[in-house]
Amino acid sequence: MRVHRAVFARGLRRYSTYRAATVAHVLTNAVFGVINATVLLALFAARPEINGYDARDAVTQVFVAQALLGVSAVMGPPLDLEDRVRNGAVAIDLLRPVSLQTWWLADDLGRAAFQLVFRSVPTFGVGVLLFDLRYPDGLLGWAAVLVSFVLVAVVAFALRYLYALAGFWLTDTRGVWAAAGLLGPVAAGTLLPLALFPTTVGDVLRLLPWASMIQIPAEILLGKDTLPGGSVVGGLALQVFWAVVLLALGALATSRATRRVVVQGG
Amino acid sequence: MTANHPPIVEAVGLGRDFVLREGPFLRRRKRTVSAVRDVTLSVQPGEIVGYLGPNGAGKSSTMKMLTGILTPSSGRVRVTGLEPSRERTRLASRIGVVFGQRTTLWWDLPLRDSLGLTRHMYRVPAADHARRLAELTDLLELGPFLATPVRQLSLGQRMRGDLTAALLHGPRLLVLDEPTIGLDVVSKSAIREFLLRLNAEEGTTILLTTHDLGDVERLCRRVVVIDHGRLAYDGDLPGLRASVPTPRVLVVDLAAPAPPIEVPGGRCVRVEGPRQWVELSANPASVISEVTQRHDVADLTLREPDIEHVVAALYRGAVPSRD
Amino acid sequence: MAEPLTIRALRPPRAYVRLAWTWCRALAQYPTSLVLLTVFVSLGALTEMSGVLIVFGHAGELAGFGVHEGLLVYGLSATAFGCADMLMGSVERLGRHIRSGAFDTMLIRPVPTLVLLATDQFTPRRLGKVVPAAGALAVALVACDVDWTPARVLALPALLVSATALCCAVWVAGACVQFVLPEAHVAANSLTYGGQALTEYPLAVYGREVVRSVTFVVPLAFVSWQPALFLLGRPDPTGLPDALRFAPPVAAVLMCSVAALCWRAGLRRYRSTGS
Structure with a gap:
């Protein structure tokens, strides 16, 4: 556990040195937030309600999505582990007495914690200043949002860990990110709230892991009854489900990869 | 090497200052540091000159000024008769440059394609390219890994590839920044022998920086030492040893x-x-x-x-x- | 060097084509990977397009533009930005090249540095963005009620070239930020990708102030908005003069000059600070 705390702190510190980059990210997220929000406001001016969303819901989700881009890393960055898999250095990591997966989990949670405080908060702040947003109900509502955001970080890691380990079996992993980086954000609800999609498409996408990184937390913040089970608890449960399933798959992949490294010598 | 040949490199009073910003944000102060001060140096065609000095002495700043990457802040410099900072692109086709610590080849391309790209850049006619590549392939034994992507080459193989890329257009001056760094004994000696042969047979002038005494002893008839940005010595190696009584x-x-x-x-x-x-x-x-x-x-x-x-x-x- | 000016002027484009071609040939050694990546890129472009269609599908009309007119605006913007991304997109890696020292190795080549930077790792997979966009444009041009006068027919290629040049200039100018702040390359995204997101919808959606600033400050209005107004023969709903729709080539030349100045200033700064 102490190792993990140190790795977490290292992840946190590493990102805190990129101050200019963080400011640039917040700026970019805010610009995209304003553009998307304005388009949606024009849309909702023409049709006040679509599948239970009104203008305020949509604009709030736009800023939740932009605020979570850093934590969820749906458009990247990949884990540094991916490079280590490609150049073979991962063999050393696999020989450490600490589990590869929990090591990188701690590292990535450090990154996510930094992103949450220094990217999510200011980006959402821009939305608060410029637009009329919707907020959770009371302290309990805010607590649920915080828990949901932490789960976003775990799902984000678990998914990217699988992308990274794909390098053990694929010769060219660029395709993984080409697909995940382009389709992931759409499936997550970054391009448009999934509520605007044709109902069946939206309902299917909601259940996939990507939605648990943007759409589900946004609906938890908005208190939507489109969440699984119709409540915030159902939404959190879906996120927990994906976190557990993806981490388990990651653990399985790790043991397979370890066997591969041991047998083939790298 | 008659006296009426113009020098390949001629630097007079060459200097480069950098402005550093220090201290915490908002209370940042500017400080000027001279990386290179008043360097006067002349290299004749056909020479092999070792350019030595501790890290941070101004070696790479000088090299960058000679190749046109860095604009001098004082003095003047001419390389093959051109002013590097103004005529950088023209100078580029007359010189070859190799950085030991980073490759000028393309990481993802097979060595052969990397060299092909170089050919297009330097506009070498296809026939000349083929002939020269054959020669260099032979001399540097590139054959077995011409089809290998650069990222899979060993350091020694990569360095031989880099040397080839720098020489395909037949430059008059070869500038090498730590060409043997990190190489094993065999690779080092292969590179040294190749450079000697290149110098003897084609008269290519070679200017190299190095930390490796073996490079200097084997290659350099002339040694130039720079420290804290100033020229500290210019002469032959025995002279250098004699000039300072360093105990064994x-x-x-x-x-x-x-x-x-x-x-x-x-x-x-x-x-x-x-x-x-x-x-x-x-x-x-x-x-x-x-x-x-x-x-x-x-x-x-x-x-x-x-x-x-x-x-x-x-x-x-x-x-x-x-x- | 008494070479005719025409030959010297053609040298950078020729170098560009040769270098780009060499990269393509090298990538063609891994055809499956290339095809797959191209497919993914097109899928990305198609989902983006479906976003626009979904919005227009719900709204029916935005700023007086129906779904076909909206697709026209999208097609113009995505084609221009897609082409620019293919031609100049690699410049966004400037900061990384500076940090790794690879930029120094570009400076010792007898080819304009911008050409080297732009062709670095040139990949035809970016066609995956251009082809769906051009398809959307073609569909929109047929579906919209365009009065095809000879002037409009002739103007169309000129509009596309101007728009692409403008986007290339935006890309280069954005990359130049990295000469000063190598870490902040993401900030340029708000100009490049942000510019694309902005111009994918009829600009009137964003209100008068935005339209004015992207007309007179960063002339993104000439990528898709003014060309669409010209092709559709509509007055500007935000009240700007109709004469502006003939200005895309002027805007492109101006923006390219600004980008060229930024590039030269950036390069000069780099070469005098070595960082």
């Missing part, structure tokens, strides 16, 4: 760790467990016999001062001492 060092491996050795004519300068370094100021033979008589010695080696020490001592000696 006796490395003693004792049977067991012991307090620093004290013998006449020797001064212990470093202790690491059972190993001690003794700087010699007298005849090595007498010191060795003293040491072996007084201590239980497992092994002994006599070390010539390496070039870093010579250079460092040279600089210390160049500054008038106050005591």
